[in-house]
Amino acid sequence: MDLTQSYFALFDLPVRFEVDDQNVAQRYRALQKQLHPDRHAAGNPQEQRLAVQYSAFVNEAYETLRNPLRRAIYMLAQQGYDRDVLSSRQVDGGFLIQQMDLREKLESVSGLVDPEPVLDHILTEIGADSAQLMSQLASGLAAEDYEISATAVLKLQYLDKLRAEAEQMESWLLEG
Numbered sequence: 001m002d003l004t005q006s007y008f009a010l011f012d013l014p015v016r017f018e019v020d021d022q023n024v025a026q027r028y029r030a031l032q033k034q035l036h037p038d039r040h041a042a043g044n045p046q047e048q049r050l051a052v053q054y055s056a057f058v059n060e061a062y063e064t065l066r067n068p069l070r071r072a073i074y075m076l077a078q079q080g081y082d083r084d085v086l087s088s089r090q091v092d093g094g095f096l097i098q099q100m101d102l103r104e105k106l107e108s109v110s111g112l113v114d115p116e117p118v119l120d121h122i123l124t125e126i127g128a129d130s131a132q133l134m135s136q137l138a139s140g141l142a143a144e145d146y147e148i149s150a151t152a153v154l155k156l157q158y159l160d161k162l163r164a165e166a167e168q169m170e171s172w173l174l175e176g
Helices: 021-035 045-066 068-078 083-087 093-109 116-142 146-175
Strands: none
Touching: 021 045, 045 068, 068 083, 068 116, 068 146, 083 146, 093 116, 093 146, 116 146
16 A cells, blocks of 8 residues: 555545545445455564554545535645645634634523524524535535635644534534
8 A cells, every 4th residue: 555645546546626525434344354454463573563553544435525614624734725724824804703703693592491493593594604615615515616615624724623613512402
């Protein structure tokens, strides 16, 4: 196995944003069956070490390919848009104002008598915005417009963080 090959090559996939999740899962199981460290437990220390490295590489590739945002970040990195380049990009002011507004609403939820409808509304809004950005991202990658794709990824990262905070708030409210 070549640890420098692309994740798409490893999984015998064409390099494109849209992937067949079932195909990815089947290929993952086949690779793990072939490369899992337990299959090489009787081998010499070098074989065992390589098996662990290969397995970790397959796991990382699988986690990346099955998650649309991670997959997009990976694809952009292959085009020279690594994490440093992405994090140095500016997001338009309107989007940032919208994020601050959603964050303020989220912070006020815990003080409400009936927080669930407000929290549901916030999560719905985040979901709709994410779906729109995911569509832009897919179109941008398909057209090899990496500027549009990079901007969509950056915005999706903001929304993912906000969604995680909202889901954490939801769990906290359900437990309390």
